Amino acid sequence: MRLFEHEIQIRVRYVETDQMGVVWHGNYLQYFECGRTEALRACGWSYRELEEAGIMLPLVEAHLEYLRPAKYDDLLTIRTTVRGPVSARIRFEYEVRNEAGETLTTGYTVHGFVDAKTRRPCRPPAKLKALFG
Amino acid sequence: MRLFEHEIQIRVRYVETDQMGVVWHGNYLQYFECGRTEALRACGWSYRELEEAGIMLPLVEAHLEYLRPAKYDDLLTIRTTVRGPVSARIRFEYEVRNEAGETLTTGYTVHGFVDAKTRRPCRPPAKLKALFG
Amino acid sequence: MRLFEHEIQIRVRYVETDQMGVVWHGNYLQYFECGRTEALRACGWSYRELEEAGIMLPLVEAHLEYLRPAKYDDLLTIRTTVRGPVSARIRFEYEVRNEAGETLTTGYTVHGFVDAKTRRPCRPPAKLKALFG
Amino acid sequence: MRLFEHEIQIRVRYVETDQMGVVWHGNYLQYFECGRTEALRACGWSYRELEEAGIMLPLVEAHLEYLRPAKYDDLLTIRTTVRGPVSARIRFEYEVRNEAGETLTTGYTVHGFVDAKTRRPCRPPAKLKALFG
Numbered sequence: 045m046r047l048f049e050h051e052i053q054i055r056v057r058y059v060e061t062d063q064m065g066v067v068w069h070g071n072y073l074q075y076f077e078c079g080r081t082e083a084l085r086a087c088g089w090s091y092r093e094l095e096e097a098g099i100m101l102p103l104v105e106a107h108l109e110y111l112r113p114a115k116y117d118d119l120l121t122i123r124t125t126v127r128g129p130v131s132a133r134i135r136f137e138y139e140v141r142n143e144a145g146e147t148l149t150t151g152y153t154v155h156g157f158v159d160a161k162t163r164r165p166c167r168p169p170a171k172l173k174a175l176f177g
Numbered sequence: 178m179r180l181f182e183h184e185i186q187i188r189v190r191y192v193e194t195d196q197m198g199v200v201w202h203g204n205y206l207q208y209f210e211c212g213r214t215e216a217l218r219a220c221g222w223s224y225r226e227l228e229e230a231g232i233m234l235p236l237v238e239a240h241l242e243y244l245r246p247a248k249y250d251d252l253l254t255i256r257t258t259v260r261g262p263v264s265a266r267i268r269f270e271y272e273v274r275n276e277a278g279e280t281l282t283t284g285y286t287v288h289g290f291v292d293a294k295t296r297r298p299c300r301p302p303a304k305l306k307a308l309f310g
Numbered sequence: 311m312r313l314f315e316h317e318i319q320i321r322v323r324y325v326e327t328d329q330m331g332v333v334w335h336g337n338y339l340q341y342f343e344c345g346r347t348e349a350l351r352a353c354g355w356s357y358r359e360l361e362e363a364g365i366m367l368p369l370v371e372a373h374l375e376y377l378r379p380a381k382y383d384d385l386l387t388i389r390t391t392v393r394g395p396v397s398a399r400i401r402f403e404y405e406v407r408n409e410a411g412e413t414l415t416t417g418y419t420v421h422g423f424v425d426a427k428t429r430r431p432c433r434p435p436a437k438l439k440a441l442f443g
Numbered sequence: 444m445r446l447f448e449h450e451i452q453i454r455v456r457y458v459e460t461d462q463m464g465v466v467w468h469g470n471y472l473q474y475f476e477c478g479r480t481e482a483l484r485a486c487g488w489s490y491r492e493l494e495e496a497g498i499m500l501p502l503v504e505a506h507l508e509y510l511r512p513a514k515y516d517d518l519l520t521i522r523t524t525v526r527g528p529v530s531a532r533i534r535f536e537y538e539v540r541n542e543a544g545e546t547l548t549t550g551y552t553v554h555g556f557v558d559a560k561t562r563r564p565c566r567p568p569a570k571l572k573a574l575f576g
Contacts, residue, residue: 059201059340063194063249069502070472074325092383103468106507116196117358192473202369203339207458225516236335241372250491327462334458382462
């Protein structure tokens, strides 16, 4: 599998707005994180278990494009795509839509595999590599 | 010493506002945290070193009273009072004022001493106990 | 009705943890906020519509007691109680439990009714007053 | 002037860390925001006044590259570069360094000029255009 798509829904919290009356731009990285967590869970991975097994996935790169603002109490759909192949790095792509189906924000993040103890790069788990080629 | 007072200044960040156009209420706990960190540093303690030495100070209780809102870009003064005696717990009191000298928020936090490894209650460091009686 | 109870579930986000390995203490005010929003919705109120109708509910007071820490990926239950009577102020009480049913955090918030334009205290909406006496 | 560089220092707050023991990746957008605010102030602009004058600068794009993690209590230097020319958009570049002078994170943000009332694109303020060509 080279591509795994997953969708979740998130209700915008009041705290996530700023005085512009819309979601503060950095909070989309929270939404991406939620999408990523659930996408991994849906293909058999719990990020929590991954960390408990001693592997962390710190970000190497993040990119966001803002098309339309999200507002308080909006019910957002976060579509996360895990894009293989998984090598020393893993890439996730995101699209945030509102209830009207409009795309609000898109972006991607790239993560490295790191040994939690040594904090040095490590190989991706074999099972994950098997899954995404 | 039964009482140690310390003041710092914090500039309100855009991210800290919400769509009411004022600082989101929970962010005062961030300001309290900054005040607490610097108050401890001013009486010879670095919270970072405390944690590195294996002692954590998780919250047991927090209380906030909101009198007037803080706004974006306000330069706030956070006055932190460490109130002895230090026993199994330590108490900090806070007052947040704006540039006009108006009190915006007051509150307090109570913390326990916890061994970072066992996550169980532990004695306060002798030096801190000596300081605050 | 003097009392309205409502429960929601929230999955702890990675961003909500701190280096102590648990949920940062101030984030419970986010959870309380989510609980409050959904409790109001469940008894026929949308906080969004309330604000659009020109009424805001800023905090006057908040209180939190921390019994046990919540951890990343925990599925928390937030029980919110709206406690009447509703006068110039409205009071919400909260209890956060984990999947094992343990109480992690309790607290309450007190809010005033404020006219969004004048930013001055105003009467509670008649319908809300009728509901909670 | 095609280029304006400005530096500020920021102390990492406890709340900004996550359970990986480092600054949560999205918080760099807060640091960028602080750098941007102070860079604008240093060349004669207050973002607060800009908004009060009816002009907002929402993000169109953001990009971050993570080289090394920042830790709790680190004293970070944020270097912000305003890169002209200013047209319908304005671009800021950022570099975050620690006390050892190591580069931790770099990135940029692109912003549009928006009329606060109509929420539609508008021209950049003449003075800003004069400044950055």
